[in-house]
Amino acid sequence: MRLLTPRAFGGHELSLDAFADVTMEIARADGSSGWCFSFLNIHSWLLATFPVEAQRDVWLENPDAALANVNVPAGKVVREEGGYRLSGDWPWASGIHHCDWAMLAGVVPPEPGAEGGARGDQLRRGGRELRAHGARAAAESEGPAGLTASSRRLPGCCRGLPDQG
Missing domain, CATH: 2.40.110.10 (Butyryl-CoA Dehydrogenase, subunit A, domain 2)
Known part of the structure; x- marks a missing residue:
């Protein structure tokens, strides 16, 4: 779950290209798993665009929060x-x-x-x-x-x- 989570909160902060590559590999094996993986991870990227206070609320205690x-x-x-x-x-x-x-x-x-x-x-x-x-x-x-x-x-x-x- 930390693929797109900022490093400041224990994430990997990968690029969207790397995220897309990983998602496509998972989806090749199982479309439903790829679908869920993509949604659960892209929301971390979205939260990373919010003010730091909002990010802290979610990730400070649990960097794996979905x-x-x-x-x-x-x-x-x-x-x-x-x-x-x-x-x-x-x-x-x-x-x-x-x-x-x-x-x-x-x-x-x-x-x-x-x-x-x-x-x-x-x-x-x-x-x-x-x-x-x-x-x-x-x-x-x-x-x-x-x-x-x-x-x-x-x-x-x-x-x-x-x-x-």
């Missing part, structure tokens, strides 16, 4: 004093049964004096509920599950998404 990611901003993010609150239903999350964390996104509606847009953060697995849903491609290997987060408080900056500016 991450699910749902880029669709299906969640609702509400501003509240000192932070945000995230809730919603994400219809899929490849590999979620094998993950310690999920990176989820939602939309903050614009308000007077405050910009809206996509926001998100990563949530530890114990803080979310798995929800089964219908079959789809590769479902047998990744686990046919989506995610539901019920009113989770996030840090004030919703630091889980790279700077959009």
Whole structure:
């Protein structure tokens, strides 16, 4: 799981070319394994683009932490004093049964004096509920599950998404 994890957190920090080569070799032997391997590792690369505080939350105690990611901003993010609150239903999350964390996104509606847009953060697995849903491609290997987060408080900056500016 450390292929694309930064060296600063005990990873190998390999190039995307090396990652693609390894993924293709695994997929040659078994397509479902290649699919899961690619998703579980590419999310480490994605997290490495986030602010260091978000990376530290996930990798400081466990550099092998596996991450699910749902880029669709299906969640609702509400501003509240000192932070945000995230809730919603994400219809899929490849590999979620094998993950310690999920990176989820939602939309903050614009308000007077405050910009809206996509926001998100990563949530530890114990803080979310798995929800089964219908079959789809590769479902047998990744686990046919989506995610539901019920009113989770996030840090004030919703630091889980790279700077959009």
